[in-house]
Amino acid sequence: MTCKHCGASISEHDVKCPYCDSYIDHGTANNSYNNGAPMQNRQAFRVQGPDEPQPIFIVISLLIPLFGFIIGAVNISGGHPKSGRLYLILGAVSFFLLFCGTFMFPMMFMLPFFHMK
Structure with a gap:
């Protein structure tokens, strides 16, 4: 051989x-x-249980966007695409609202002061 x-x-x-x-x-x-x-x-990584979103993860995904991204990716790779997509979407919405609330919303109140003569 x-x-x-x-x-x-x-x-x-x-x-x-x-x-x-x-x-x-x-x-x-x-x-x-x-x-x-x-x-x-x-063995392939599998998330246990049915592919149903958990209420606690929904709340935490809305409060902490990074958690929503992480748990969404884990669920999608673990074979739960339905709940994983929901957590990713909630994390993205939460991130957008956090960004708008932190930067854009205060700017709306400051605009009248920039146009004063």
Whole structure:
């Protein structure tokens, strides 16, 4: 058998090439390799429970926009797109209102003072 990484002649029973230290894929289903190193068996991340928005997360998403963005992304990547989109939208709305309340709203009251002569 020939090593796919370095081309050296190796035994068919070797798990690792003695010349380049790369792991050998023998084509069995239980061997998983990534760039010459064995991969760990990883399960996909899943959010538990039904895809229904939680009232506490809705309130917190409105109060803390960053939390809405984070929990929305976690829910979408965890398989709950309905609630994840809601948290993202609420976080964006909350951020917009916070921005307007902090910068734009006070400017409206200051405009008359800029036009005085």
